[in-house]
Amino acid sequence: MTTxxxxxxxxxxxxxxxxxxxxxxxxxxxxxxxxxxxxVEPVEMxxxxxxxxxxxxxxxxMRWGIRTEKHSLVGCIECHAAxxxxxxxxxxxxxxxxxxxxxxxxxxxxxxxxxHATVPKEGAAPAGSKGDS
Amino acid sequence: xxxxxxxxLTIEGKSLGFYFLLGVFALMxxxxxxxxxxxxxHGHVVTGMNNQIVWGMPHVFAVFLIVAASGALxxxxxxxxxxxxxxKPLARLSALLAITLLVGGLVVLVxxxxxxxxxxxxxxxxxxxxIFAWNIYLYIGxxxxxxxxxxxxxxxxxxxxxSAVGTFAFVWRFILTTGTGSIFGFIVARQAYDAxxxxxxxxxxxxxxxxxxxxLMLHFIYSMTGRELGDLLVGxxxxxxxxxxxxxxYMTLIFHLTNLYGTQHHGVERFLLLEGGVFTQVxxxxxxxxxxxxxxxxxxxxxxxxSRGSILLGSLMVVIGGLSQIFVIIIGAQAYPLTLxxxxxxxxxxFDGAINTYSPSLPEWVLGISGFGxxxxxxxxxxxxxxxxxxxxxxxxxxx
Amino acid sequence: xxxxxxxxxxxxxxxxxxxGGVTAVATIAPGVRLIQRVLAKEDDQAVSSAVRxxxxxxxxxxxxxxxxxxxxxxxxxxxxxxxxxxxxxxxIRKVKLVDDQTGKETSLPMMCQHCExxxxxxxxxxxxxxxxxxxxxxxxxxxxIGCRYCMMACPYKARSFVHETLTDQRPWSPxxxxxxxxxxxCVHRVDRGQQPACVEACAGADHGALVFxxxxxxKSEISKRAKAVSSRQxxxxxxxxxxxxxxxx
Ligand code: SF4
Numbered sequence: 001m002t003t004x005x006x007x008x009x010x011x012x013x014x015x016x017x018x019x020x021x022x023x024x025x026x027x028x029x030x031x032x033x034x035x036x037x038x039x040v041e042p043v044e045m046x047x048x049x050x051x052x053x054x055x056x057x058x059x060x061x062m063r064w065g066i067r068t069e070k071h072s073l074v075g076c077i078e079c080h081a082a083x084x085x086x087x088x089x090x091x092x093x094x095x096x097x098x099x100x101x102x103x104x105x106x107x108x109x110x111x112x113x114x115x116h117a118t119v120p121k122e123g124a125a126p127a128g129s130k131g132d133s
Numbered sequence: 134x135x136x137x138x139x140x141x142l143t144i145e146g147k148s149l150g151f152y153f154l155l156g157v158f159a160l161m162x163x164x165x166x167x168x169x170x171x172x173x174x175h176g177h178v179v180t181g182m183n184n185q186i187v188w189g190m191p192h193v194f195a196v197f198l199i200v201a202a203s204g205a206l207x208x209x210x211x212x213x214x215x216x217x218x219x220x221k222p223l224a225r226l227s228a229l230l231a232i233t234l235l236v237g238g239l240v241v242l243v244x245x246x247x248x249x250x251x252x253x254x255x256x257x258x259x260x261x262x263x264i265f266a267w268n269i270y271l272y273i274g275x276x277x278x279x280x281x282x283x284x285x286x287x288x289x290x291x292x293x294x295x296s297a298v299g300t301f302a303f304v305w306r307f308i309l310t311t312g313t314g315s316i317f318g319f320i321v322a323r324q325a326y327d328a329x330x331x332x333x334x335x336x337x338x339x340x341x342x343x344x345x346x347x348x349l350m351l352h353f354i355y356s357m358t359g360r361e362l363g364d365l366l367v368g369x370x371x372x373x374x375x376x377x378x379x380x381x382x383y384m385t386l387i388f389h390l391t392n393l394y395g396t397q398h399h400g401v402e403r404f405l406l407l408e409g410g411v412f413t414q415v416x417x418x419x420x421x422x423x424x425x426x427x428x429x430x431x432x433x434x435x436x437x438x439x440s441r442g443s444i445l446l447g448s449l450m451v452v453i454g455g456l457s458q459i460f461v462i463i464i465g466a467q468a469y470p471l472t473l474x475x476x477x478x479x480x481x482x483x484f485d486g487a488i489n490t491y492s493p494s495l496p497e498w499v500l501g502i503s504g505f506g507x508x509x510x511x512x513x514x515x516x517x518x519x520x521x522x523x524x525x526x527x528x529x530x531x532x533x
Numbered sequence: 534x535x536x537x538x539x540x541x542x543x544x545x546x547x548x549x550x551x552x553g554g555v556t557a558v559a560t561i562a563p564g565v566r567l568i569q570r571v572l573a574k575e576d577d578q579a580v581s582s583a584v585r586x587x588x589x590x591x592x593x594x595x596x597x598x599x600x601x602x603x604x605x606x607x608x609x610x611x612x613x614x615x616x617x618x619x620x621x622x623x624x625i626r627k628v629k630l631v632d633d634q635t636g637k638e639t640s641l642p643m644m645c646q647h648c649e650x651x652x653x654x655x656x657x658x659x660x661x662x663x664x665x666x667x668x669x670x671x672x673x674x675x676x677x678i679g680c681r682y683c684m685m686a687c688p689y690k691a692r693s694f695v696h697e698t699l700t701d702q703r704p705w706s707p708x709x710x711x712x713x714x715x716x717x718x719c720v721h722r723v724d725r726g727q728q729p730a731c732v733e734a735c736a737g738a739d740h741g742a743l744v745f746x747x748x749x750x751x752k753s754e755i756s757k758r759a760k761a762v763s764s765r766q767x768x769x770x771x772x773x774x775x776x777x778x779x780x781x782x
Contacts, residue, residue, distance in 0.1 A: 062673055063665065065580035065724045074704045115674055115709030117702045176697035176710045183619035184693050187681040247679015247694060247711030254676050258659045265658035265682055321771055322652060322688035471690055473643075473767050474782070476633050481643070482618065483626040483690065 029105040031098050032082035039079075040070050050076075054112075073112060078120045091118035139222045141520035144358050151517070154357075158510035165503020168496035169244035177247065180497050185489035186467045191245040193460045194501030197342065198238030198508060199272070199313055200335060201455070203306040204343015206231035206279065208370070210306070213282075213299025219369065222523040223351070224299075228283045229512060229521050230347060231306070232276055237508030239272060244500060264315050271309045278302045287519070310339045317462060324401040325466030330391065334384040338455065341377035344370060345451035350512065352445055354522065363528035364441070371444045375432035378451060381458075382425045397475070404469045404488070405461065412465035415457045424454010464491055574724060584667040585649075585776065586718055587748040588732070589755050589764060590641060592781035594742035595735075597640040600627055602743065605734030609719065610706040615697070622693030622708075624716040625731055630782065639782055642731065642743070645670055645691040645716035646767065647776030653683035653692065662713075668748075668776050669718045677712040684713060688768045691715050718745075718776075748776065 039046055041053070057071040069075040080098035081089045092099045093113045103110050144151070172180055182189040209227035212220035220227075243249055259266040282298045285291040314335025320326040348370050355362035389406065392398040405412055428447035437443045468489045473479065479486035516522055574580070606612065606625045615621055625644040631637070651670045654662040661677035664670045672683075672692075684692045692715040695708060702708050705721040719729035723745075727733075732743040746755035764780040766773070 058675060060579075062671065062675075063663070065574070065665065065667070065720060066578070067576045067721070067724050077704070114698075115702065115707040115712070117704040117707070121704050173711070177694065178617065178620050178696040183696070184622070184684070185619065187684040187694060247681070247713070248677065251676070251678045254659055255678050255680075258676055260654075260657055260660035262655045263658045263682075265656060265680065269658065316682075319656075320652075320686050322686055467685075471688060473628075473689065474630050477630040477639075478633060479628055479630050481626050481628040483623045483628075483643075484618075485626070485628050485643070485690065 029101040030096055031101055032080075032096075034079045034098070036079040040075070073116055074120075077116075077118070081119050089119035093118050140524045141225065141522060142524045143518065143520050144354070144516050144522070146517040150357055151513075155510070155513060158506050158513060161503050161506025162510055165241070165244065165500050165506060168499040168503070169249065171496050172245070172500070173249060179494060181491055181493040182497070185484050186464060186491040188463055188467065189491060190493040190497035190501045191241050191504075192463055193456060194504045195238040195241040195245070196313065196463065197456050197459050198234045198241070198504045200310060200339045200459070201342040201346050202231050202234035202238060202339075203275070203310045203313075204339035204341065205234055205347050206302060206306050207340055207343055207373075208347055209282070209299060210303040213296045214303040216296070219366070222526060223347075223366075224295075225283065225286055225521045226351065226354075226516075227347060228279050228286070228302075229515055230343075230350060230508075231279050233508040233511040233515070234343075234346065235272060235276060236511060237504040237506070240507050241500060241504035264312060264319055268309075268312045268316065271305075271312050275302075275305055275309050278305050306339075307336060310336045313339075317466075322471060323466050324398060324469060324472060325405065325462075328388065328391070330384070330388050331462075334381070334388060337377065337380045337384055338458065341374065341381050341451060342455040344374045344377055345448040345455070348374065348448040349445065349452070352441070354516065355526065358522075360522070361525045361527045363526055364439070365528040366526055367441065367444055368439070371432050371438070371447070374448065374451065375429060378425055378428055378432075382421075382429075385420070385458075397472075400472070401466075401469045405465050409465060409468065409488075412461055412468060416461045416465070419457025420454050420461060423450050424457055428454070467491075574726065576725070580665055580667040580724070582666040583749060585748040586647065586668045586723060587746065587755055587759075587776040587778065588647075588718075588729075589744045589759050590777065590779045591742045591744075592639050592641045592779055594740050595640050595642065596738075596740055596742075597629070597638065599640075599738060599740060601734040601738045601740075602642050602731035603627060605730040606716070609703070609730035610717075611699075611701065611703040611708065617696075620694075620696035622695060622714060624691075624693070624714070641779060641782065643689065643691070643767075644731075644777070645718075646689050646773070647716075647718060649774035649776070651773065652686040652688065652771075656682045656686040658682065665720070669720050669723075670715070671717055671720065672713055672715065674707060674709060674712040674714070679711040679713065681713060687715075688771055688773075 041049075046053075053071040054073055054076075057066075058073070060066040061072065076098075077092055081092050082097060084090045090097055091113075093110065094100060095104065099110060099112075177183075180189060206227055208220050209224035209231075211217045212224045243252055243255075246252075246255075248254075255269065259269070261267075278298070279302055282295070282302045285295040285298045311332045314332035317326045318329055318331035348367065351370075352362065352367070354360075389402060392402050405416060407413060409416075428450045431443040431447035431450075432438050468491065470479075470484070470486050470488065473485070603623075603625050607614075610624065612622055612624065625642050628641055628643045630639040630641070632639075647664075647668055647670045649664075649668065651662065651664055654660075654664055654670065657663075657677075658680060659676045659678055661673045661675075662670070662683050663673060679694065681694055684690075684694060692713050694713050695710050698710045699708055706717070708714055719727075719731075722729060728736075728745050732745045735741060735743045744755045744758055746753040748756055748759070750756055751760075759778060762780050764778040765782070766775040766778055
C-alpha cells in the first residue's frame with residue numbers, strides 16, 4: 001500500500017517536472033525589442049536588481065521630488081513598450097510584453113500597474129515635462 | 134471558598150449538534166471571506182460605502198467585537214485581579230472569549246481594507262503618531278498577554294502567577310479599550326467626535342457588551358452540553374451586567390448633555406437625536422429602547438428578573454443595543470456634514486453641507502457578521518480541544 | 534517617517550542656471566504682469582524646507598459657475614466621471630456658500646489644504662500619508678493599506694478613496710484601486726518650475742483667482758499678496774497652519 005502510494009507519487013512528480021521543463025524550453029520569456037540605444041544599466045544587473053532600482057527611485061521621487069529619468073518606471077516603459085500592428089502601444093503588462101512575459105515565467109506578481117500607466121503617453125505629457133518619474 | 138474541586142473538561146464534540154454548529158460557523162467564515170474577495174475584486178464601489186461614509190457596516194461589527202473582547206475578559210479580571218473566588222471557574226472561558234472575539238473583529242477590519250494584501254505593510258511599518266498604529270500593538274499584545282494568562286491558569290506549576298498576570302491583562306485591556314475609543318475621540322475634524330469622553334465611554338461599553346456576550350455563550354455552551362449551570366452564578370453576572378448597562382446610559386447622557394450645552398454642537402445633536410432619520414431611530418429604538426431600558430427592566434423588575442429567559446433575552450438586547458450604539462457613533466457621525474464655514478449654507482458636487490445617506494450592501498453585512506462566525510468557530514474548536522470549562526457550575530460549586 | 538535618507542546632492546547642485554531661470558516673467562491676466570521668482574530646482578535636486586508651497590485664493594475673483602480649475606485638475610490627473618458621484622474621486626471641487634444672515638453668495642475651490650500639521654498624516658498607521666519637506670501633503674500609495682482613517686480625520690473632506698479598478702492612468706499621476714488620494718499640488722509640475730494645473734487654468738480663463746508660490750520667500754507674489762491683504766485659513770481653530778489660504782470669505 002505504502003509502496004504503491006510512493007511510486008504513484010514519484011511517477012506523477014516526475015511527469016509533472018517533465019511537462020514543466022518541456023513547457024519552459026518551448027516558451028521562455030519573450031521580450032519585445034526595446035527602443036533606445038541601450039539600457040541605463042547592464043542587462044545582467046537589470047535582470048537581478050531592477051526592482052531595487054525602481055523601489056529606490058520611487059522613494060526618491062515621491063518623498064524628495066527627484067525627477068531624473070534614470071531608474072524611473074516611466075523611463076522603463078518609454079523604451080520597453082512595444083507598438084502593435086495598429087501603431088498603438090501595447091501595455092507592458094500584457095502577456096508576452098516586456099514586464100509580463102518575464103514575470104509570468106518566474107511566477108512573480110507585479111503590483112505596479114494597478115496604479116501606474118502601462119503605456120507611454122505621447123503628446124499628452126504636461127508641457128515641458130521630460131517624461132515624468 | 135468551595136471545598137469541592139473544580140474539574141475542567143473539554144466538551145465531547147461528537148454529537149450531531151456539535152458538527153452542525155461547526156458547519157454553520159465555518160459557513161459564516163467562508164461567506165465572509167467570499168464577501169471580502171468580492172469587495173476587493175470589484176473595489177468598494179460594490180458596497181454602500183463611499184467618499185462620504187468611508188467606514189460602514191464592517192467597521193460597526195469589527196469595533197463591536199473588539200470592544201466586547203476586552204469586556205469579555207472582565208469576568209476573569211474579577212477573579213484574578215480582584216480575588217473574587219466565585220468567578221474563578223469562569224476565568225478560562227472569559228480569557229478565551231477575549232481572544233476569539235478580538236480575532237474576529239480584527240479579521241473583519243483587515244478584510245475591509247482597500248488593500249488587505251498589504252497586511253504585511255501594516256505589520257512592519259508604523260507611524261507612531263497614529264492611534265491606529267498603537268492599537269495594532271495593543272491588540273497583538275493583548276492576545277499575547279491573555280494567552281500567557283491562560284497558560285498560568287492551565288498549567289498547575291504556573292498557577293501561582295495567575296493573579297499577577299491577570300492583573301497585568303486587566304490593565305492592558307483598559308489601555309486597549311481606551312485606545313479603541315480614542316480612534317474616534319481624537320478625530321478633531323468631525324462634529325460628533327472630538328470628545329475625550331469617548332475613550333472612557335468605550336471602556337464602559339466594553340464591560341457591558343463583553344459581559345452580555347459572555348452570559349450568552351456560557352448559557353448556550355452549558356445547555357448544549359448538558360452541563361449544570363446554577364442560577365446563582367448567572368444571577369451574579371446579571372447584576373454585574375445591569376450595572377454596566379446603566380453606566381453606559383449615564384455616559385451617553387453626559388455626552389449629549391455636554392454637547393447640547395455648547396451652541397456649536399447643536400446642529401449635530403439635533404441631527405442625531407431628532408432629525409437624523411435612520412440614525413435617530415437606531416439611537417432611540419436600538420440603543421436606548423432595546424439596548425438600555427428593556428434589559429434594565431428585565432434585569433431589575435422583581436418577578437421576571439430571576440428567570441433564565443429574561444436574563445438571556447436581556448443579554449441579547451444589550452448586544453443589539455451595542456451594535457446600534459456603535460452604528461450611531463461610527464456612521465451617524467459621518468452622515469452629518471463637516472462644518473467648514475459656520476454661519477453659511479454650503480453646497481457642492483461633492484456633497485458639502487449635505488446629510489449623507491448610507492445603505493449597506495449585502496457583502497458588507499456578510500463580512501460584518503462573519504466576524505461573529507470567526508469568534509464562535511474559534512471558541513467552539515478551543516473548548517473541544519482544551520479544557521476551558523468546568524464540568525459543573527452548580528450553585529454549590531460557585532458559592533463563595 | 535520617511536523611507537529614504539535625504540539624498541545628498543551637494544556638488545551636483547547647480548544653482549539657478551539660465552535654463553532654470555532666476556526670474557520668470559509670466560502674464561497671468563491681461564494687464565497684470567506677474568513677476569515670480571521661480572525656484573528652479575534641478576531634476577536631481579531634492580526638495581527642501583527652504584520652500585513652503587502655498588496657494589492664496591481670492592474668492593472675489595472666483596467666478597460663480599466657472600469650473601475651469603476642476604476640469605483642468607481632472608484632465609491633468611485622469612479623474613473621470615463614471616456617473617457615480619458618491620464614489621467618484623474629486624481632488625478639487627467648487628463650493629458655493631450662502632451667508633445665512635446676509636444672503637451673500639461666495640464661490641470658491643476647495644481641496645487639500647496642505648497643512649503644516651496634517652491630521653491625515655498624524656493618524657495614518659503606516660506613514661503612507663506624509664508631508665514633503667516643502668509642505669506638499671501626499672499619499673505614498675505603495676504603502677497605503679486603504680484603511681481610510683485619514684479620510685475620517687481630514688477636516689476638509691479633501692480625500693477620496695479609489696473605489697474601482699482604474700486603467701489608463703496618466704504616467705505622471707499614478708492612481709489605483711484600494712488606496713486614498715487627494716490633491717498633490719501637482720508636484721510633478723511644481724518640481725519642474727511649473728504652476729499647478731488649476732492655477733494655470735484659472736489664469737487662462739482670465740480670472741486669476743489662484744496664486745501659487747513659495748510662502749517662505751518674502752519676495753514671491755504669494756507672500757507679498759498674503760502680507761498685503763487679509764486672508765484666512767479654513768478651520769483656523771484647529772491650528773493646522775494650512776498652505777492654502779482664502780481671501781474674501
Ligand atoms: S488610507 Fe492609506 S493614507 Fe489613509 S490613513 Fe490609511 S494607510 Fe494612511
